[in-house]
Amino acid sequence: MKKRTSLALLFPLGAGLLVAGSPVFDPPDAERRPAPSFSMSVNGHVVDFDELTDLETTIDVSGALESIDIEPAKALYLETVISQGTVGDKRAAIRELGRIPDHDAIAILSLAMTDEDPRVRRAAASALAAIGSDNAHAALASGLQDHDPARRAQVADYLAMAGGYSAVDYLELALRDDDARVRTASIEALGDIGDSRSVNIIGAALRDPDPEVRERAAEMLDQLNDEALFHAVHPPQ
Numbered sequence: 001m002k003k004r005t006s007l008a009l010l011f012p013l014g015a016g017l018l019v020a021g022s023p024v025f026d027p028p029d030a031e032r033r034p035a036p037s038f039s040m041s042v043n044g045h046v047v048d049f050d051e052l053t054d055l056e057t058t059i060d061v062s063g064a065l066e067s068i069d070i071e072p073a074k075a076l077y078l079e080t081v082i083s084q085g086t087v088g089d090k091r092a093a094i095r096e097l098g099r100i101p102d103h104d105a106i107a108i109l110s111l112a113m114t115d116e117d118p119r120v121r122r123a124a125a126s127a128l129a130a131i132g133s134d135n136a137h138a139a140l141a142s143g144l145q146d147h148d149p150a151r152r153a154q155v156a157d158y159l160a161m162a163g164g165y166s167a168v169d170y171l172e173l174a175l176r177d178d179d180a181r182v183r184t185a186s187i188e189a190l191g192d193i194g195d196s197r198s199v200n201i202i203g204a205a206l207r208d209p210d211p212e213v214r215e216r217a218a219e220m221l222d223q224l225n226d227e228a229l230f231h232a233v234h235p236p237q
Contacts, residue, residue, distance in 0.1 A: 062096060081093040092117065093108075098130055129162040137159070137170065140159060144182075145160075153185035174186040175204075175208075179211060182208040203221060
C-alpha cells in the first residue's frame, strides 16, 4: 500500500490555535486523490469542514477572526471558509472580507465569484463593488468571462454599482459580447453611471446589429439627455 503524506499549518490565535490541514497528497501512480480536507481549532474547539456541508450556518466567523492574531492567518481562515463552508458561512466570510479590502481579500472574493451557489456569487460581487478599487473592479469584471450569459449580465449590474473610470472601461468591452442580453445589460449599466463618457459609449451602441439592443440604447440616451440622443443619431459631419 502506498503511503500518503499531508501538511498542517499552525497559527497562534491568542489563547488558541488555528490548524489548517492541507490536501492529502497521493503518490503519482495512485488511482485516486481525495478531495481536500480542512479542520480548525479555535480555543480548543475543533471544526471539521467536511462535516458542515448540509447546514446553512455553522461558524461564528467574526468571533473566530477576533481570536486570530496575525493577518496571514486571517486570510487563510477566510479562504478556507469560502472553499469549504456552508452557504451561510461563506456569506459571513464575504462580509468580513469586504471590511479588509487588501490584495488577499480581493483574491479570495474572486474565488467566491466562481461559487456554485448564486447567493454566494452575488454576495462576492456586491463586496467587490463596494470596495471600488481598480483591483476590485478587475476581479469583478473577470465574471464577464463566465460561460453563462445571465451571469455575465449580472456582472454588468454590479459594475454599475461600483462606478468609476475602470468600470466604464469594462462595460465598454462588454458591449462586444456575443450575447445581446449582455450588451443590453451593459447599456443599462452605463446609463446608471450616466457620465459623459458613458453617454458616448451608449451612442455607439445605436449601431449594434441587434435591433433590441439599438432600441434600448436609444431609450437610455433619451432618459439621460435629449441632446445626447440627437447628436448620437445625427453625428456632426
